[in-house]
Amino acid sequence: MSDRSIIELVELPKVLVFPPRPRVKKHPSHQEFDLQLEADDPGTFRLIVRGSGELFESFSLVLLYQRAGLRGTPLLRVNGDHGYHTNPDGTRIECVPHMHMHTYGELLSAPADGHPEHAIPLPATINTPAQAWPIFREASHINDDPRMAKHLARVCGSYAVQLSLYEEDEEL
Amino acid sequence: MTDLDSVQMDRVLRATFGSQVSVRARRPGLFQINLPAILGDGDGALIFVRRLADGRLELSDLGHTAMRASYTQPWSEKMREPLAALAKSQGFEFVDGSVVSRVPDDQLLAGIFGLVQVQSKAEITLLASVQRQERSDQFRGKAREVLREAFPDAAFDYTDRVLDADGLYPIDMLIPGPRQLAVALVANDNDAASATMAKMKALQGSMAASRPRWAAVVRDLRDLSQVSQRRLINEDFKIPTAEWDDRHMRQVIERLADLADRGGGTFPGGTPTVAAGAPVR
Numbered sequence: 001m002s003d004r005s006i007i008e009l010v011e012l013p014k015v016l017v018f019p020p021r022p023r024v025k026k027h028p029s030h031q032e033f034d035l036q037l038e039a040d041d042p043g044t045f046r047l048i049v050r051g052s053g054e055l056f057e058s059f060s061l062v063l064l065y066q067r068a069g070l071r072g073t074p075l076l077r078v079n080g081d082h083g084y085h086t087n088p089d090g091t092r093i094e095c096v097p098h099m100h101m102h103t104y105g106e107l108l109s110a111p112a113d114g115h116p117e118h119a120i121p122l123p124a125t126i127n128t129p130a131q132a133w134p135i136f137r138e139a140s141h142i143n144d145d146p147r148m149a150k151h152l153a154r155v156c157g158s159y160a161v162q163l164s165l166y167e168e169d170e171e172l
Numbered sequence: 173m174t175d176l177d178s179v180q181m182d183r184v185l186r187a188t189f190g191s192q193v194s195v196r197a198r199r200p201g202l203f204q205i206n207l208p209a210i211l212g213d214g215d216g217a218l219i220f221v222r223r224l225a226d227g228r229l230e231l232s233d234l235g236h237t238a239m240r241a242s243y244t245q246p247w248s249e250k251m252r253e254p255l256a257a258l259a260k261s262q263g264f265e266f267v268d269g270s271v272v273s274r275v276p277d278d279q280l281l282a283g284i285f286g287l288v289q290v291q292s293k294a295e296i297t298l299l300a301s302v303q304r305q306e307r308s309d310q311f312r313g314k315a316r317e318v319l320r321e322a323f324p325d326a327a328f329d330y331t332d333r334v335l336d337a338d339g340l341y342p343i344d345m346l347i348p349g350p351r352q353l354a355v356a357l358v359a360n361d362n363d364a365a366s367a368t369m370a371k372m373k374a375l376q377g378s379m380a381a382s383r384p385r386w387a388a389v390v391r392d393l394r395d396l397s398q399v400s401q402r403r404l405i406n407e408d409f410k411i412p413t414a415e416w417d418d419r420h421m422r423q424v425i426e427r428l429a430d431l432a433d434r435g436g437g438t439f440p441g442g443t444p445t446v447a448a449g450a451p452v453r
Contacts, residue, residue: 032247064244082236
């Protein structure tokens with residue numbers, strides 16, 4: 001897949017199709033749901049949402065593209081704070097949310113040295129999939145839908161509980 | 173170290189890895205170890221450690237390996253076995269979706285290396301495994317569809333209810349004819365092993381008297397190990413073609429019909445069905 005076609009695919013307007021695919025996963029280590037996205041393209045777009053069961057701030061929103069004869073390809077991904085990230089040029093994004101793109105420099109503003117980056121940092125205040133959704137949605141050209149709030153909350157369903165426990169422990 | 177102390181751990185790890193390592197408290201008693209170990213997409217390896225009540229350290233990925241593997245496809249049980257095997261190869265277990273090992277303090281570094289190995293190999297291992305299983309499933313589905321149409325009187329998943337009451341040794345397909353033909357659909361080494369076990373079991377019972385012939389329809393003989401190939405040959409499984417694809421379907425059906433002494437089969441959209449009892453060619 002060329003960079004040009006990646007850009008075009010990312011910029012295609014996409015519409016969320018509800019309901020999400022039923023979950024079949026049995027283990028509790030992460031929460032997940034997938035939604036199909038409608039777009040004017042012969043391939044298939046999917047929104048993949050994943051959230052760590054133990055670290056609510058570690059999550060992923062993925063724009064996945066699938067086409068006959070082509071392995072499912074993540075075109076764009078927002079990760080919560082799972083740890084650091086290192087770009088191809090060796091620069092390091094410390095432990096903050098970040099956005100992965102195949103050639104991010106071509107999709108937004110290319111860095112001065114012309115080397116493509118794999119990820120850029122996002123504000124550290126983004127701690128949940130719901131908080132990351134507006135940025136991800138805009139970058140992926142996906143429509144907004146009020147039903148997303150409920151589904152995103154489920155991925156970090158224990159968020160409030162974990163946060164309160166953590167704050168209590170911090171006070172101790 | 174008695175209580176898990178991030179400062180102490182930081183000192184031990186820096187002595188080994190240098191200044192590029194850091195230890196970060198993620199929750200009370202739960203620490204993330206950041207190493208200069210980078211996964212394929214540039215993210216750092218995900219290594220978490222906490223002290224257990226029995227004094228050992230628990231090293232875990234907190235489910236991130238499975239989570240990352242599910243970016244391109246939802247997590248499925250098909251992914252469990254290869255990830256568990258990969259974890260085991262490095263002294264870890266795959267428990268409730270997480271890659272976990274419990275180690276004494278003096279094995280912490282070895283454990284960290286093992287967990288990095290698991291994560292660095294997981295994506296390609298799981299992808300290859302899932303693709304293999306999908307190819308196998310597609311082959312079995314397609315082969316059953318074509319063979320069911322060609323041999324409408326054949327029995328699928330046959331088991332001897334007396335000899336094998338639990339259905340542990342099914343024969344994929346049993347084609348009646350002047351000479352009964354038992355057919356195994358073999359997509360991989362597991363299928364080849366199952367086929368030979370099913371034959372040995374069947375010959376302990378009433379099927380032995382009818383002296384059936386045996387055939388293996390293989391997806392691709394080259395994908396089978398030498399051991400599997402020898403098993404099939406030594407157990408006298410006739411193999412119509414080395415590879416199953418659209419070009420060879422007619423050849424497979426005709427060969428199976430020959431082996432059942434039926435004199436031909438029905439190729440979808442082509443030759444009419446030849447019922448059991450048809451003249452022997």
